[in-house]
Amino acid sequence: MSEYKDITIESEENDGKIVFAEDVVATIATLAAAEVEGVYGMSGTAFEGIGEKLGKKNYTKGIKVEVGAVECAVDMSIVVRYGFRIQEVCRNVQNAVKNAIETMTGLKVVQVNIAVNSIVFAKEAPVEQPKPEARVK
Amino acid sequence: MKRTVGILSGILAFAAVVSGVILLLAAIGWPITTEGLQTMIAGSRRMPAVLFLILFALVCIAIGVIVLYGMIWNRLNRRTTALLEKNALGETAVSFAALSQIVDRTLKNRTDVKSSKTRVYAIGSSVRIEVRAVTSPTVSLLKLTHSLQDEIHAAIVALCGVSIGSIDVTVDQAELPPKRN
Structure with a gap:
């Protein structure tokens, strides 16, 4: 089990606190990155891969979030689809993650570092064999 | 060659x-018994030889541990990504494994290359790509190598924009199977 780290934001309007779990920010970033065209998914460690094989969904795979009181930084490892220009995909991911986190949590995103760990190729469609014509009706 | 030297160094360091450890245990007469200790202390003539053996064993262990530690540290801190861009939001990088996949895919699409192996290294801020390809004897090697370099360079630049230091291509020609009469 990972450490449960909370992000606490003091609310100026009411005398209360807004608390975010660190994993929440990571999940927001993961979902934002997954929606970018050209991104196949996140690239995690071997242990995370084993956990996924056992059926445990992990929305924080391949992502590390560092949070402060008002700012946060994100390090991500992604898998890109072949054929897409990697620099453009990475720029789009950076913008998407920044917008998503700032909109949903109010934290200022100072850094989004991305490492492309691997490339996935589209599976070639199987060649359909023509059905032999019947000799007799 | 480099890999072979690395593996041999690792084996020698481990053997050291x-x-x-074995020499050290032998020197102190393991399993240690009180008789063994008393004999060692009492046998003043044997002391210098025993001390020399212990010292030699400790030197072997120290050298082996230092070499192994250095190899493991280098392995863990080896650069495995190439920087793509540094902008206001942060850094983007691509792994050497991903670059290898792009090169392999480029070579796979060619009909004149039967098989290939790719390795990517870091050289300063650039990358060096080594390709070993196997082709048939009927193919012109000079044309093939130039063509491979150009195609790999174009693919990497189009998809990544990584700074390429050099693309080294080694081509082996496979022998044609013997004609059957």
């Missing part, structure tokens, strides 16, 4: 540690 193991031999050092």
